[in-house]
Amino acid sequence: MRHKRVYWLLVGNEDTGSSRIHGFNIHKAFVKRNIKSRILKSGYQQLTKKEKIWILLTLSKGDLLILQKRKEKSLKRLLYFLKIKGVNIAFIDCDLPICDDSLVKYFDYIICPSKRLKELYKTNYPKKDVKYIPDAVEYFSETVPSHNKKAIYFGWLTEDRKNRINSLRTLFKIVNWDVVTMSNKEDADIPWYNWSDEERFNVIGQYCVSLIPVVDDEASSYKSANRVLQSLALGNIVLCGDIDSYREVITDGENGFICSTQDQWITALKEISNPDLRHKIIKNGYDTAKNYTIDKIILRWISFLQL
Template identity: 30%
Template sequence: MIYVANRVDGDRILFEFYKPKGAIANPSTYSPSRRRKYYTCMPRSTLPKLPKEMNASPSSQNSQSNASSARRRPRVFWLLSGDETIASSRIQGYLIHQHLLERGVDSRLLLAPPFWLKELPWKSSEEIALTELCGTDIVVLQKLRGEAAQSLARALRKSGSITVYIDCDYRPENKVAFECDVVVCPSETLANFYRENGASEVMCVCDPAEFWSEPEEISKRYTNNSSQDKLKLCWVGNKTNWLTLEPLQALLREPEFADFQLVTVSNHPDADVVWSLETVRQVLDECDIGVVPTVGGFKQAVKSSNRIVQCMAIGLPVIAGRIPSYEETMRHGETGLFADTPEEWRDALRILRDSNKRRELSTNAYKEVRQKFSLDSIVTDWLRVFEDLDARPKNTPPLTESPITEEKEKLLTAQLLTRAQLGFAEEARRQQNSQLAWNCLKLARKNAEHYPTLKKETLGATMKTARWSTLNTLTKSAPIRFPLRIVRAIARRVKRKS
């Protein structure tokens, strides 16, 4: 018989006791699912001596549980929409996850695709595994979209998980955010859009700058570059923003501005430098002025201040178009310059010919963003959000009566990671990227190493990829067209060898 004190009432105790359905060899392995619940009311004098925590009054029990919950760090599961080359996934996902780990938070990446994710790689059956693994903890969905993501968010919320949706773009057709408990945006304009359209709760957490210069390095910049022939303007951006450069490029072709040179860093084919984190840092260090032209429209207006903040953090004076997040961060004439029309751009470039003015603006801007946009500061904001959400009372009870065992947790994690990689491999085959497909299968085999069922699934996907790779190679490299029966025979031989 297993007794649990339920409630104290004067000199009597309402007592729960569980009668197991079968014999228990080891009471420490007793499972709550193998029990029948009974209630009884017994005088204190007739009760066996109870452990100290069971004899405690309800108020003291509550205070103890409150103290333990205050000490508890939240557990956070991340479902990201892209790899580290995607700025939003890197800044709002990978960076925050890594620094939460350094602060002792149990943060886990459950979905980290090797490319931009259009659809979830899991089938609908994986919803059960995910809800069971996450329990009542926090699940972050970063820019996921589509009906599968919407169904998953709904299932997680129903099971008692705290769902957080991160978005930084205006996509009115995306309904996933409205299925989550909280929406987090890096700009107030986007946050207001979600508030006005009925999101449950909306918060604003800024994007951090990824790298910084020291004040001494900023001073040295103006000393070393005083004798250079041309002032370098630096533009860093995605190829989708390439058209915003056209007015500036036309202006720089005017004879008056022949002493300026524009350097572009992007994934656009016409960029001067191909984008990577290393090249961005190198080019920003070598340039004199950061430029961020903008275009009109609400899609541009909801953007975060990250692009100008990164220039300010590296010690560059900035000329930028006017959007709400930029105006909240930068003060015209004090920490940067705003320009929308060609004449405003001409005036700004004339002002920044003066090295003393460039030094003044960059120094003021660096001081302005140093505290608010440092990675430590932003991670603290995120930790505050997660701790606040974790401390709230759970609206929905969890699906399971008790926490899952460590072994079951490992199995569920391996299942989700393995099947995600198998989904990525299938998508890589559709993209005709055989190297990426094999890399995904390699990770899948690693995750499935100790689980026979998952190993069998991975082996099947490996054979499928081998057949596809063989056919693909023959199609591309054969000097003659092979009959289909020969191709199938070669594929069968590859299958037997694998």
């Protein structure tokens, strides 16, 4: 079936990274290609009874409803009646725990931004149509990359991540490198409340290195490579932890560095002091990011969702 109309239920707003990357940005790309796409609700609040009735009356046979990380079990009856009407349902996930069986049974499509998460869904639901679609880069910088002995971590700051960053901050001081954090947490070095995307990315691009460590837990191993790719598109040199999605993008020493041990972090910083190697890595990284433009990634969405 070729779906003619797309409707969205998003878990957050445009300041929420996953909602923006997997929701608003894809919706806008659909509209740009004359695909009828409409966001019905965004935010963390559960749907009211009145909203559910309105959705049920609005959608028709052949329409496609996309749930972006909406995992609340209170959606079961709505999904049940939508399926009776002939509405197709797609689900996007990027985090653990994976969605509950009681909801998954209604999904026609499942989209995951990392191969490992896709494999987990496919293992648990072998009969479901599950697709890995990598995240698209949001912004490409045209400014000259910064050269300084400064590294930035940007993203959500959990306690485990703060502890990891603080340990690396201490380590980096050995070779006179500074580390700052940029997050929507008040205790970040650089808060990003109410910033536009371009402002945020311009600040990140003022640092030579994007520091993207991973926490030693199961959830981290299922993450996508969106921060790695975005960093490459800004001209930053990526120093990242070792998970499958990062290895898919980064070839160690060629377009960035994969680091697990203290020696590997320090060695990477020393290597990029060589200007020829630094310029090569930045160029290779930028070229890598070009493979993940929204114009290229959106074609995978359109094909998989039969739009």
